[in-house]
Amino acid sequence: MRLINCQSLDFEEFVQDVPAYAVLSHTWGKDEVTLSDMSNRDKASKKDGYRKIKDTCRVALDQGIRYAWIDTCCIDKSSSAELSEAINSMFAWYRQAAICFVFLSDFTSFPEAMLADIIALFDAREPLEEQQEGFYKDPPPLTGQDLAIRNKVNKSLGSCRWISRGWTLQELIAPKRVNFYDRDWKYFGSKAQLASILAWVTGIDSSVLKGKPLDEILVGRRMSWASNRTTTRVEDMAYCLLGIFDINMPLLYGEGRKAFTRLQEEIIRSSHDLSIFAWKAEGNDLRRFRGLMANSPSEFKGCQRLVKPSFEWNNGGEYSITSRGLRTEGLVRIARGESAEVGSYFLSLNCVDARQTKLILSVSLRQYGPGLFARRKPWQRLTVFDLNVFSSAKLSQPQYICCKDNPELEKIVMDSRIDAIQIGFSVDIFDKFDLDSITAFPQADWDLKNSILLSFQRPQLWGMWKIKAKDKNDGISIVCVRSSGWLLYGIFAWDKLPPALTQNGLLPSEVENILKRLPDRTSTACSGFQHTIHDIHLDLGEAGIKVPATLLQVSSTEKDRSQGRERTKFIKRLFKKA
Incomplete structure (x- = not known):
């Protein structure tokens, strides 16, 4: 691991016995300092990004930390092997850091008294929403003061580039200690202190920001955290999520959207969490048939409240990725009773919306060949009453559900x-x-x-x-x-x-x-x-x-x-x- 000595600004390599280090979370500008730039300190100091490196090291030394890691200059991006290792290890590197400094270059902190009031209002609101989770129950309406404060926070903190970038998602979640600094490097709070505000602005569960393990959160819900985020390169929208799902996979820049498909395949192989199929097609996508896999995290926008149901009827069913699609046994069922309205066949996803805990989410399927199925009406959220789940008939033979998007799928199904x-x-x-x-x-x-x-x-x-x-x-x-x-x-x-x-x-x-x-x-x-x-x-x-x-x-x-x-x-x- 390559670290910056905060006193000399020289690089030092560590294989074992890595010392305590600070890590920087920020958004890249047009004039960042790279690893090769640091070999010529005079040249590097003329770049805008150099100031960011010096300030990171200064704040780290103030807190008694002698080393720092910054993604702009601590990775040799000319080496594809090193870049791949760094991206696959980045979540762990942020998690193992002594502290993470979040530098918001486009944010000016609120006055201290105002910030204290904002934190108090968000903290008071949070337990009300948590206690009201249940069947068709909503929290009390926001007061005029709440609305005004949220509007102010959204226009300032919520509009920061850091909030909307893909890579910064894991940089917020992974470290145990996170301190936030505004454009002038003025400290205005820690992740623990700002948890309720950050949860509202980012959509990430407050409990996760306070240390709840990620594996206790459903896959679909974790995907929703990235639904409004963007990356410069298409592939990075998948690569920036590797640590969120504890996945390692090789990087193939140039593969485009296939990277997100590969990520989903790896998640399916490593878990039995069917909420990965709980996405919904975006409004402008009116195709009647789709594969089981989403096109991007943006299709998981409606999954922020997914939780496990009070019972699990299909934990004995199995599924796996094959060349014919998702092979399942005992999961696809023929709809009966009220659930017959949602489609010919359904795949129950073993998850519910926290506000409607009696309605199990499902995917409607259409059979189009020998044991072959496609996802039907992917723009709708379908539910199955729990009683009908038990009374619905299982298919005894293995089924294969189309996974990947295929422009010819609709024609294949109808033909x-x-x-x-x-x-x-x-x-x-x-x-x-x-x-x-x-x-x-x-x-x-x-x-x-x-x-x-x-x-x-x-x-x-x-x-x-x-x-x-x-x-x-x-x-x-x-x-x-x-x-x-x-x-x-x-x-x-x-x-x-x-x-x-x-x-x-x-x-x-x-x-x-x-x-x-x-x-x-x-x-x-x-x-x-x-x-x-x-x-x-x-x-x-x-x-x-x-x-x-x-x-x-x-x-x-x-x-x-x-x-x-x-x-x-x-x-x-x-x-x-x-």
Whole structure:
């Protein structure tokens, strides 16, 4: 580690037994002093940044600290290896510092009496907001005095460049001791003294500023702290967050937004915190389908109050990053009841808004291929009542949720339903059948929530769909196949399903041959019903997009009714003959 000797302003290298040192947190100007500049002290002293180095060393010596670390001149930025090591170690270096000096070059401190009043007002307000966290409860409204003070603080301290820069986020959180200085190097408070003000200005939890461990804060909430911050280089918006999430990864300047994707991948690999998917697309992004990963920290603006729910129903589920997307087991569920309004499938994120603790946040999903899902309506915040989480059906096979953004994703999702096959029923059958008993084969090809056999742009496909009668060992099976350009289908009672269709590994052409040999496959009887099936042209599109498909409509009537109608028709024919 390269440190500045505060007395001589010379550099000294330390590998072990690093002495106590002060560290500077600031925003870079146009005329900073670099490592190479310091080799020529006369040249360096003519730069504006040199004054900052001298003042840092002066204040450090006043506090009995002989060494200092400053990012402008203590890193050899011409060495990519040293730069990578420094960025991956920076959070630790700030945390291990004896003290951090925050220099605000564009801020003039309030008069001492006024500052004391401001701190007192913010400190008094903070416990009111914390105590009111609960179901739809808000803290008492701000008084006129509170509003005036907050407006004054926002226009002065809140508008400082240091507040809005990406790198300064970890520089505020990591050190245990932080002292703040204005443009004239006038000390006006410590991090502990200003915690309630800094929490309001930055969005960072006051408890974190007072020392609460970061791993007790949900990932989505930590991401929200960077939602309004910026960096000069796109990649740095990811690199400046490495320490916040205890992540190490190589730097690849030139990769652009991929850096933030890589950061999210590393977080997913190292934690089981689903709040990383709790982001919401920004208002100008109206795409109907997205991958699971956010484009930038700005999409986490609404995650500042995320907390864990009072119970964890999905801690047994697993997920991992694969080449097909996020592979999950036991996490994706078919929505039931009230939660059916939020989408076909959902991935519960095991987090809640602190103001609405009964509503578990979730991601709505749309199936578009064999076990493949995309995030649906990413601009909405979706919730699932806790009771419905327990009653919703898990998918037994692994699912793969698209992770990365893909400009073709919307087209891929919609095209997966071209020439798809949907199963429909007459309303009265639902009282007699157990909807929770629905099974399909191959399961990965079926959108079970909407009873759609997805085409996934395949010219040949086949599937079987089964539903069981309530409290009976009876039910119906529907078999459909598209093989040689034709659609064949059949409906069978469970005990009348051709044995040949229960074999494993059947090809669509083999299923077609089996169905062709059956003389009667459009009608069957079970559980007191006569079921008849016929095909109808269907449009599965939405918002002006046409998606041609086929609906296999099952009409079901009770046997005694159908027999009564047949008896009536027979009597009428007799009268005609007479």
